[in-house]
Every structure is written in structure tokens, then in C-alpha cells.
Amino acid sequence: MNKHATDLRIDAGRFRATFEELAAIGATPKGGVDRPAFSKAHLEARRWLLETAKQAGLETSVDGAGNHSVLLRCGPPGAPILLLGSHLDSVPNAGRYDGALGVIAALEVLQTVRQHGLSLASHLEAIDFTDEEGHYTNFVGSLGLTGQLKAEHIQSPRGGRRRFHQALNRARLSEESLFVAGRSPASIAGYLELHIEQGRRLVEQKVPIGIVTSIVGIRSFMVHFLGRADHAGTTPLNLRRDAAQGASAFILAVRETVLREFPDCVGTVGNVTFEPGVFNVVAETASVSLEFRADGVSKLDAMETRLGQAAADAARRFELDLEIEDLDSSPPARMDENAQASIAQACERLDLEFMLMPSGAGHDAQCLATVCPTGMIFVPSVGGHSHSPREHTEWPDCVNGANVLLQAALSLARL
Numbered sequence: 001m002n003k004h005a006t007d008l009r010i011d012a013g014r015f016r017a018t019f020e021e022l023a024a025i026g027a028t029p030k031g032g033v034d035r036p037a038f039s040k041a042h043l044e045a046r047r048w049l050l051e052t053a054k055q056a057g058l059e060t061s062v063d064g065a066g067n068h069s070v071l072l073r074c075g076p077p078g079a080p081i082l083l084l085g086s087h088l089d090s091v092p093n094a095g096r097y098d099g100a101l102g103v104i105a106a107l108e109v110l111q112t113v114r115q116h117g118l119s120l121a122s123h124l125e126a127i128d129f130t131d132e133e134g135h136y137t138n139f140v141g142s143l144g145l146t147g148q149l150k151a152e153h154i155q156s157p158r159g160g161r162r163r164f165h166q167a168l169n170r171a172r173l174s175e176e177s178l179f180v181a182g183r184s185p186a187s188i189a190g191y192l193e194l195h196i197e198q199g200r201r202l203v204e205q206k207v208p209i210g211i212v213t214s215i216v217g218i219r220s221f222m223v224h225f226l227g228r229a230d231h232a233g234t235t236p237l238n239l240r241r242d243a244a245q246g247a248s249a250f251i252l253a254v255r256e257t258v259l260r261e262f263p264d265c266v267g268t269v270g271n272v273t274f275e276p277g278v279f280n281v282v283a284e285t286a287s288v289s290l291e292f293r294a295d296g297v298s299k300l301d302a303m304e305t306r307l308g309q310a311a312a313d314a315a316r317r318f319e320l321d322l323e324i325e326d327l328d329s330s331p332p333a334r335m336d337e338n339a340q341a342s343i344a345q346a347c348e349r350l351d352l353e354f355m356l357m358p359s360g361a362g363h364d365a366q367c368l369a370t371v372c373p374t375g376m377i378f379v380p381s382v383g384g385h386s387h388s389p390r391e392h393t394e395w396p397d398c399v400n401g402a403n404v405l406l407q408a409a410l411s412l413a414r415l
């Protein structure tokens, strides 16, 4: 790669200003953002992205899965596209860096390349994927773009189909349009994603850059305990079929089983809903959200078996019926060796120390990895906090990450 290119750096002032403008959309009082997929703030952030890109003289587009793209035609006609991106949607009451940093850094890379008039072997596209956080269903945008979206992915969206369809309508999408977003793998030169680590390894090791080697697999279920509604005042405890008791026993069993049998994995219950959910009625049903993660399919299978048994034990103990609803499953993914090497080369050029590391968080990159060479760059999360307004990454680390993304993209785009 010529000297001019290897010396290229992003415009840190423009990068910061753009990032801060985005962070104001859906901003929350404690310094985070609240932009769940297809919420008013999320749709506003997506409109803002396209507007900002157009003002920068870049092409924009939205596909059938709602993925928002900014394109720089810097390769020869018909050249494949190197995708750089992440997601603008957030979990409720989130931090301002998760996803957003990767999208803004991708936009900044396109602006830098355009400004310096570089010609590459691939075009560059900054992309914001739809519903990475699984507000409705995990990775619907990246599954759509890679042609992996199946009917079962949207069969039981979180919160129900009616709510999902209302959301699609708000975004002028439809179930049908989600399935026409697929691109041919030959048209994609590769995918790079800059993301905050969302854990504490980089800060603890005092290393500015993480090169992701693999991403965990994730499975999620809704576990329904079915009992009997009874009067809270006149029904003795030993005569109850109390769904709340079954759910409570199960929730504790998830933690104990994973700690004891899958110590390098995680299992989480983030939500429980009791029906009818009032003080003076014994809970008739209890619906427990279960999500677990592991770095291999056989471990995920073993966890699914053991946690299923734990649910059955809890139901039996409190004379409840049990229904387990399979919501979605994302397989673990390995990152491309050549993409990792390009990121390492970029770090060397920038004189930045790096460490190879797996990702305990899920990312769109695990969907892209099945169709194209994919790599991820991590920057440190202060205190390891994420998915909360406490999420913070020091700005020099963000600039480092964006420069590594730029240099890795120039290598991968075969300048």
C-alpha cells in the first residue's frame, strides 16, 4: 500500500462532532440513549444518518430489511463492496457507544477516503443493520442482507407478531420486504465492524485494541409455567399451583446450573411476566425469558438440554404444566484470518498494541461471517459497562478504533 494511504488518518474533529450529533438523538438524562429498533428515536437516527451522508456528497439507500446504507463508489465499475458498519438501534436505556460508534466510524472512513480521492479495488459502504439488539428478533437486518433470514426467525417475534407488524409499518417495511434484502456473496468483498468491547478485558490489560477471533452463539426461549389462578386469601399454600413459585425455582436453577456445569458460559433471565399479575390472585402463568451463550454448538446443545430439565424439575415440584417456546438462535462464528491480519497490520502501522480475543457479545458480524471475510475491532469499555448509561469509552480510544478501521479497510479493499 502506498505511503500516502498508510499515513492516512480520520478527521478526528469531524468524527467527534458527528458522533455527538447522533448521541443527541434519543439521548437520556444520564448520558445514554434510548433507541430500541423502530422506535421514534431509532427512526429519527436513521433519517439523520442518510441526511448527514447526503450532505457529505455520498450516496444512500435503504433495503427491504431496513438496513440503511451509505455508499462510496471508489472502486472500478462492478467492483465488490467492502461493508463497514454496525447498528443504530439500542437496548432500552442504553449507552451511547454500542453500535453507534461503529456506524459513525464507518461513515468517517468513507468521508476520509472520498476527501483524499483514493481509488480502491472495492467500493466502500457504511451500513446500519436493522434490530441488531433483537428488540423483535436478533439480527433481522444482517440475516436479511446475507439471505439467511427464514420464516421461523420472525415466527414468534419478541412481544408478539402484532407489535412486530406495527413496527414494520412505522418503518415502511413488511415481512415480505425483509426477504428481498439478500445480496449475492460475490457482491460483498468483506465486512469490518468497530465496536466497544462491552467487557473489561482491554481496560484490565491496558491494551487499546482488541482483534476479535470468534463470537459466541446465542439461543433464546420463552419458558411458560402454567398453574391455576386462585384467591390469595382463601387458598392455603399447600393447595396452590402457583406459577410464580415454579418460575422462581427455575430462575435460581439457571444460575446454579450454568455456574456448576458451564462455568465459561452465561445464562440470563431478563424478564418475567406473571398473569393476571395482581396482588390478590395466585399467579396462573409465569413467562420467563431465557437466553444463554456459549462458544460452541455442542455446548449450546448441552445447555439447552440441562436448562430444559431444570424447567421440568421446577414445574413438577409445584405441579405446573410447562411450555417452552423457541424464540431464536444465532450460531457461534469465527472471524476471518485475513481480516484479523489486516486489523493487526493496521495496529502495527498505527503503533497500537492489540490482543486477540473472543466476543461474549453477539454482533451482526456473526451473520456476515457466513457469507464473506469478516473481522471485528474492539476498543476498551471503561469498567466493562454496557447496555446501560454507564457505558463509556475514552475518546482517544474511539479515534484509535476508527483509524484502525480505516487502515484495515484500505488493506482489505486491496489498495
Ligand code: HGY
Pocket: 132, 133, 134, 360, 361, 362, 363
Ligand atoms: O446482546 C448482545 O450481545 C448484543 O449487544 N446484541
Ligand code: MN
Pocket: 087, 098, 099, 132, 195, 362, 363
Ligand atoms: Mn452492539
Ligand code: MN
Pocket: 091, 098, 133, 387
Ligand atoms: Mn448491544
